[in-house]
Amino acid sequence: MTRTTPEAERIVVVGAALLDDGRLLAARRSAPADLAGRWELPGGKVEAGERPEDALVRELREELGVDAEPVGRVPGQWPLRTPYVLQVWTARLRPGSPAPSPLQDHDELRWLTPAELWDVPWLDQDVPAVREVSARWGAGLS
Template identity: 85%
Template sequence: MTERIVVVGAALLDGGRLLAARRSAPPELAGRWELPGGKVEPGETPEAALVRELREELGVEAEAVERVPGRWPLRPPYVLYVWTARLRAGSSAPKPLQDHDELRWLTPAEIWDVDWLEQDVPAVRETLARLDAEADAGADTI
């Protein structure tokens, strides 16, 4: 049996919004939206991979917050795990540096305005519940 290779996705949250990244490559994925991230390297924890991938792909300093329940199969041997993440204080704003040509911060009402990659849809649904809870908590502090 082939060993699974873990791919980490970042549900990057900020002010009740979720960051979506539009793929620019490969051609079969170009134009579709995803949670940014990438493969976990040998000897690397998924959380460390998430931080590294966000730095490489978006030029930001972020931290993993909590794992989103579930795992989603990609093309074999890859499997997707998702963590919520947040920007560290003082981080620059995200920029599409690698594999993406556009970024968009989406409110819960806008989440389905973009054409998500199929494998990201269940993770986005799970994240949306957290986003709604974060928005509700924020409303309580006003």
């Protein structure tokens, strides 16, 4: 029998499809060892009492040193290790924000054009979200 996790017990992890000048930002994990060297959409856990959009802004500031704003939620959510679930928002840099740089959890960042999107080895759990972002991007997402 499969155990399901009630919605109230799920911990949301937000991922940012950070878009700038027609490119998507990918971040290469430096830790933990089983994820190191693979690429992801930057983000992190939503804290208790925090809105996902606020968590996204906080996580991008902490991980990349940028000032970003959420634009819209990408439809769907993707299971991670129980009890975590990934939700993705498109986001953009606010005017005057510094350029992203890897501050924690990452050792490299790359801006990918639509043609380069699959040139990096994405984390397995990010692949479905990146596919959804890609499909929406092709439909005029910017």
